[in-house]
Amino acid sequence: MTGSRPTPYAVSLALRQFDEGVWKKAVAGMAGRAQYAAELLAGTMPQDIDAVFRAAGVSLFPRSREELVTNCTCPDWGDPCKHVAATHYVLGEALDRDPFLLFELRGWTKARVLDALRAARGGEPRTAVKRKRAASADGEVAPVPRGVKPGKLTRADYDLPRKPLPAMxxxxxxxxxxxxxxxxxxxxxxxxVKDTPGDMLSSQVQAAAEGARRIALRETDSRDEVPAARKPRR
Structure with a gap:
């Protein structure tokens, strides 16, 4: 007796993708927050990342069931059916492993978002860096990056301040x-203890403050003088 194989069903999931204008506003919002930019470039998704998307007029996460359109070819009348529900669980686990997958579902890959973020913060996209490294490996001379040309500095001028220090x-x-x-x-x-720390230590703090003040003003006090050594009696 042979068992029958289960009928395969096709499950589809669709999420509306953002247009270029929304993504540019969102990237500008990420670049404007140093903490967001640092976490994203380090490969970590900020907890409140949806704030920059809300500022762009959208939400990174689906706000209603209608935004996450699912379909299944099975004849079940339930909505969602067990196959769609299982797909939701699989999607949730995938997002836990890689939260940047949500960017891709909205239209931009992780690499594209990070390259745009680097460019917005004045850096160079990683794809351009890879191209330059590949050109250097092929024997081509990589262009010299722009920077600040330091002036001549002698050993005698090393410890001198670059500009006058503020008055103190x-x-x-x-x-x-x-x-x-x-x-x-x-x-x-x-x-x-019944007495407060202020009551118990006030006299010691006052004595220490007065001693520090005398040292700063180079004042002498009888309590600071060391008695002279007495000559031994014959």
Whole structure:
């Protein structure tokens, strides 16, 4: 007795693709956010990537069932049928493995988006870089990239600033209230003493501040002087 083979059914899935104008606006939005550009160029999909598409008047993700059109050749009356439901699960797993697949479903591949993003941020598309590397490997001389030509620099001028440093001013006036920072910080959650850190450390902080002020102003104090060594008695 031979078993019958299941009838194969064809499942199709369609998602509306964005036009060139929408993609250019979305890429400009990605390039305008340094964090988005850094994550995308590193191969990571930003969590709030749909924000740049919403700013372009669309949504990267389907907003309703009507936007994700599915069809199956099976005779089941359910909508969606079990074959379409299984396709949704497979698509979800594929997007988990490679979120950039959603870009391709919307009309642009990952490579095209990243090349456009590099160009928008003033870089060179990776495809152009590959062409130049291939030309160099074939023996052709690669063009010299444009850059900034540094001026002559001697060893004596190495440590000199390129332009005058901004004026700096310091004030060593005694504070009107000592230990203000300790009072603002308050007591930590694990503090179990009745007195606050400000009450316990205020005198030490004040003494340290006064000592630092005397050192900065080169003032002397009897407490800072080291007593002279006494001569031994004969």
């Amino acid at each position: 001013g310091f004030s060593f006036d005694a504070p009107s209230v000592h230990g203000a920072v300790l009072r603002q910080l308050g007591s930590p959650a694990s503090w179990g």
